[in-house]
Amino acid sequence: MSRSADGIYNFMGLKNYISDIYNGVKSLITGMKVTGHYITHPKEIITQQYPENRDTLKMFERFRGEVVLIHDENNQHKCTGCSACELACPNGSIEIISGKETDPETGKSTKIIDTFVYHLSMCTFCNLCILSCPTDAIKMAQDFEHSVFDRSKLTKVLNKPGSKIMPGVK
Amino acid sequence: MTEQELITNIETVPETQEYFINMGPQHPSTHGVLRLLLTLDGEIIKKIEPHLGYIHRSIEKMCEKDSYQQIVHLTDRMDYLSCHINNEAVCLCVEKGLQLEVPERVKVIRTIISELTRLSSHQLWWGVMGMDLGAITTFLYGFRDRELITDIFEETCGARLTMNYNVPGGVMFDIHPNFQKRTKDFITYFRKKLPEYDELLTGNVIFTERTKDIGYLSKDDAISFGVTGPSGRASGFACDVRKRFPYSAYDRVQFEEIVYTEGDCFARYKARIAEMWESMKIIEQLIDNIPEGEHKAKTKAVIKLPEGEYYQRVETARGELGVYIVSDNKKSPYRVKFRSPGFSNLSALDTMARGNKIADLVATMSTLDLVIPDIDR
Amino acid sequence: MNFNIYDFTDFVNSINVWLNTVFPPAAADIAGFVIIGICFLTFITLLGLSLVYIERKVCAFFQQRLGPMRVGFWGTAQTIADIIKLIFKEPLVSKGSDKFLFNLAAFIVIIAPFMAIAAVPFAKGLHVLDFDIGLFFITAVSSIGVTGILLAGWSSNNKYSLIGAMRSGAQIVSYELSVILSLLTIIILTGSLQLSVIVESQRDGWWIFKGNIPAVIAFFIFIIASTAESNRGPFDMAEAESELTAGFHTEYSGIKFAYFFLAEYINLFIIAAVGATVFFGGWMPLHIGNFEFFNNIMDFIPPIIWFFGKIAAIIFLIMWFKWTFPRLRIDQLLTLEWKYLLPINLVNLLLMALVALSGWHL
Numbered sequence: 053m054s055r056s057a058d059g060i061y062n063f064m065g066l067k068n069y070i071s072d073i074y075n076g077v078k079s080l081i082t083g084m085k086v087t088g089h090y091i092t093h094p095k096e097i098i099t100q101q102y103p104e105n106r107d108t109l110k111m112f113e114r115f116r117g118e119v120v121l122i123h124d125e126n127n128q129h130k131c132t133g134c135s136a137c138e139l140a141c142p143n144g145s146i147e148i149i150s151g152k153e154t155d156p157e158t159g160k161s162t163k164i165i166d167t168f169v170y171h172l173s174m175c176t177f178c179n180l181c182i183l184s185c186p187t188d189a190i191k192m193a194q195d196f197e198h199s200v201f202d203r204s205k206l207t208k209v210l211n212k213p214g215s216k217i218m219p220g221v222k
Numbered sequence: 223m224t225e226q227e228l229i230t231n232i233e234t235v236p237e238t239q240e241y242f243i244n245m246g247p248q249h250p251s252t253h254g255v256l257r258l259l260l261t262l263d264g265e266i267i268k269k270i271e272p273h274l275g276y277i278h279r280s281i282e283k284m285c286e287k288d289s290y291q292q293i294v295h296l297t298d299r300m301d302y303l304s305c306h307i308n309n310e311a312v313c314l315c316v317e318k319g320l321q322l323e324v325p326e327r328v329k330v331i332r333t334i335i336s337e338l339t340r341l342s343s344h345q346l347w348w349g350v351m352g353m354d355l356g357a358i359t360t361f362l363y364g365f366r367d368r369e370l371i372t373d374i375f376e377e378t379c380g381a382r383l384t385m386n387y388n389v390p391g392g393v394m395f396d397i398h399p400n401f402q403k404r405t406k407d408f409i410t411y412f413r414k415k416l417p418e419y420d421e422l423l424t425g426n427v428i429f430t431e432r433t434k435d436i437g438y439l440s441k442d443d444a445i446s447f448g449v450t451g452p453s454g455r456a457s458g459f460a461c462d463v464r465k466r467f468p469y470s471a472y473d474r475v476q477f478e479e480i481v482y483t484e485g486d487c488f489a490r491y492k493a494r495i496a497e498m499w500e501s502m503k504i505i506e507q508l509i510d511n512i513p514e515g516e517h518k519a520k521t522k523a524v525i526k527l528p529e530g531e532y533y534q535r536v537e538t539a540r541g542e543l544g545v546y547i548v549s550d551n552k553k554s555p556y557r558v559k560f561r562s563p564g565f566s567n568l569s570a571l572d573t574m575a576r577g578n579k580i581a582d583l584v585a586t587m588s589t590l591d592l593v594i595p596d597i598d599r
Numbered sequence: 600m601n602f603n604i605y606d607f608t609d610f611v612n613s614i615n616v617w618l619n620t621v622f623p624p625a626a627a628d629i630a631g632f633v634i635i636g637i638c639f640l641t642f643i644t645l646l647g648l649s650l651v652y653i654e655r656k657v658c659a660f661f662q663q664r665l666g667p668m669r670v671g672f673w674g675t676a677q678t679i680a681d682i683i684k685l686i687f688k689e690p691l692v693s694k695g696s697d698k699f700l701f702n703l704a705a706f707i708v709i710i711a712p713f714m715a716i717a718a719v720p721f722a723k724g725l726h727v728l729d730f731d732i733g734l735f736f737i738t739a740v741s742s743i744g745v746t747g748i749l750l751a752g753w754s755s756n757n758k759y760s761l762i763g764a765m766r767s768g769a770q771i772v773s774y775e776l777s778v779i780l781s782l783l784t785i786i787i788l789t790g791s792l793q794l795s796v797i798v799e800s801q802r803d804g805w806w807i808f809k810g811n812i813p814a815v816i817a818f819f820i821f822i823i824a825s826t827a828e829s830n831r832g833p834f835d836m837a838e839a840e841s842e843l844t845a846g847f848h849t850e851y852s853g854i855k856f857a858y859f860f861l862a863e864y865i866n867l868f869i870i871a872a873v874g875a876t877v878f879f880g881g882w883m884p885l886h887i888g889n890f891e892f893f894n895n896i897m898d899f900i901p902p903i904i905w906f907f908g909k910i911a912a913i914i915f916l917i918m919w920f921k922w923t924f925p926r927l928r929i930d931q932l933l934t935l936e937w938k939y940l941l942p943i944n945l946v947n948l949l950l951m952a953l954v955a956l957s958g959w960h961l
Contacts (some may be wrong), residue, residue, distance in 0.1 A: 140292075142292035
């Protein structure tokens, strides 16, 4: 209630005051309805309890967790040691130490990998190495539980001991 | 006490002093390692000095030793909330340099994922905005809806945040068979959930009181500071790159450029909420009309841009991102410069928040939607 | 010793008699104090622990989460684990702080609710301090806590703490008015400040139903103002974690931080207890006038359950506010008090006086 200059009481102020309170309270109750809805509908809870649901948890097939070198059942892989992935990697996560192998029949020596070193700690999972591989020897695996207590465990050797290159892959 | 004594006593009362507060580098509402040196008079802000560089990783310099394919993944780490749009900007710039025409399918896929990225960024912003103003529940609701988009990304692109889905010439893989269905499901879901955002915050009397007429930025100031994106458009500066300089598939979709003239926090808030509706419209127009074709144009294994300078701008969730590449015909660029929206938007903060209270500064910063790695790069 | 869940008077008296037979009179009094003290310390500790757990669960369910789930069944032992952690943490004192006041503040904050809780009537006969100014005592004593907050902010040598403390001071001084005025509206009807009398006066119905519209308005003002007085969201200006990191208790760690935390929850309990006592009849079961059959059924539920049920409902309402609304700004907070709550309150008080004079209440 305010008094205008000509001395007439103006009740518009009081009306606005009350409508302000009414609209304010109404908007607050609208908000409380939303949260009230969720507390009365516990089925809509979206929490996933992670370590407990490990058995049912399945990552999408394209998920990029770590680089692995594909080995078949005969312990053979397709890596020729061309080091295209090493060049494609932006962070130097991949180091390929290659050796020579001489074919006893023909006497020709071919380049093979000795160790395929993968520094998981440096990897940004950009997928460029997979794209650059000419023989599709490496792929991204879905394993994402990489925590270790010792940093050196994150440097991995991807080719399994005694593994050989698959025949026919060049 | 006589009158005279009273007067002398009053005169000996020490004057009030301005004082400084370091807001950040570790502070809950700077959302990262931004440090603001505030000069305060009581609770009134007299001056704001942003101090940058706490998360500077010299991405621009690192780009100079990387090949053009490798640059793309670095831009994920700039504005991580609109990483796909950053990637797209670099790829578009490289494609411009190569004069490479990408397949239609790629353009549409890129546009859809860009808009999904924008949606997810705005959802997160909405949650954080509520949290900055004290309504912590909104934060969880924002993340709840964003989760569905990150699932879409994970299925198609292979990662949730730093997707690196673009390569010069196209996208890394074709879209996943479930992509269209998931996206459509999400749009139906989110059309129901977005009004809830309005009920919780937009209409709330406390929220409107906290944001209306706070952090005013005039159109002239917005232009001179280069404030772009929803923040600029809320001040009446029509600067939507998608409309002004269409790229990818934006020239074939119908959407409105959201422009408000109030220039306060509430206008910036409304602009982002309205942009979410527009993004959903764009996705709905494109999702059923993805043309058949290749997902990637053929490029050489080693990309060399012809000698020259190339510039490409895109609209990220925060504003205009410019990618400027100087090439000397080698396999890595001679110089790369990113014009990041966050940096320019931050520069206007002092003008906007001066004279307001600390609580208003938090609201203003929130509506600017700053991502600190984007400012520092 | 006859234990009766509906009336504790005989039980308390028999303990008293037993103490007097075992000890000489002076020692019996001291023994009584010690027993009461131990009971309250245990009660407050359990109350704090369970309220923290409840708050976490309630907040989680508002936010579509599950909340603590790991320690104990459904995370019930989570708060105990937290307390153990807080006890073993280093009590840091920041450089340049006033060490005496810094340590004192934490105790003042916790002492205030300890004193106030003594006057709360839990059930018939279960009442430590029942004197004629009980309500006045609770409101007066519970506002001592603000001294602790101001001291904490001042002595921390931290500007965030100082701002938080100043805000808190301004806030509590203003909202104290509304709390007391809204309680006065009911005092007009009861005519007494003694809590047991207030409870007894609601034997034929609670004041919120009997007191007509002014009582309902008074209750809502009471809830808003007391939420503000206890520094809880949406009025948590003093903490305001997005503005002032943690406000007045930024520099506290370990068990002293736990004191602030505990004090907040005991304050919450006291507010709810006062609200329940004055507006909802305290431990008095729901009675409708002379409707004997209904009243007898209601009497079957023990008063202590009525009391805690009412408190739980009010606490839930306050938590609902906190987890829904954004925080107000400090000037808006004062505007709300001085321009809205206080005038409405004064008009409401007049209205209630009119109602009481005309006998419109039941």
